[in-house]
Amino acid sequence: MGNETLILVNDDTFDEEVIRSPLPVVVDFYAEWCAPCRSAEPALVDLSARLVGRVKFTKVDVGEADRVTRSYGIHSIPTYLFVAQGRERGREVGPVSPTEFRTILQKYFSFA
Numbered sequence: 001m002g003n004e005t006l007i008l009v010n011d012d013t014f015d016e017e018v019i020r021s022p023l024p025v026v027v028d029f030y031a032e033w034c035a036p037c038r039s040a041e042p043a044l045v046d047l048s049a050r051l052v053g054r055v056k057f058t059k060v061d062v063g064e065a066d067r068v069t070r071s072y073g074i075h076s077i078p079t080y081l082f083v084a085q086g087r088e089r090g091r092e093v094g095p096v097s098p099t100e101f102r103t104i105l106q107k108y109f110s111f112a
Helices: 014-019 035-050 066-069 098-108
Strands: 006-009 025-030 056-061 078-082 085-095
Touching: 006 014, 006 035, 014 025, 014 056, 025 035, 035 056, 035 098, 078 098, 085 098
Parallel strands: 006 056, 025 056
Antiparallel strands: 025 078, 078 085
């Protein structure tokens, strides 16, 4: 992956990185073999860089985080989960354009 603005989380680190995060968190459920997941990554990288300190962007490989994937009922990828203060605020399933992503972020997370 080679990108420090997208944090890779798994079953062991999900609670710490997502549930207990003081920042709102975008969780990208993906797989390496998923073409729509890969095509969305540049937009996520861009947004994560622009929103450093305001929103945390994380990635969960569904093949390596079975417990988290099952507990959130993830059946299609990409699925984006929007979590604030430890609670799911919403989710989007399927590819999302960069413009749509901004709108979705504003819908689920209130920015000053």
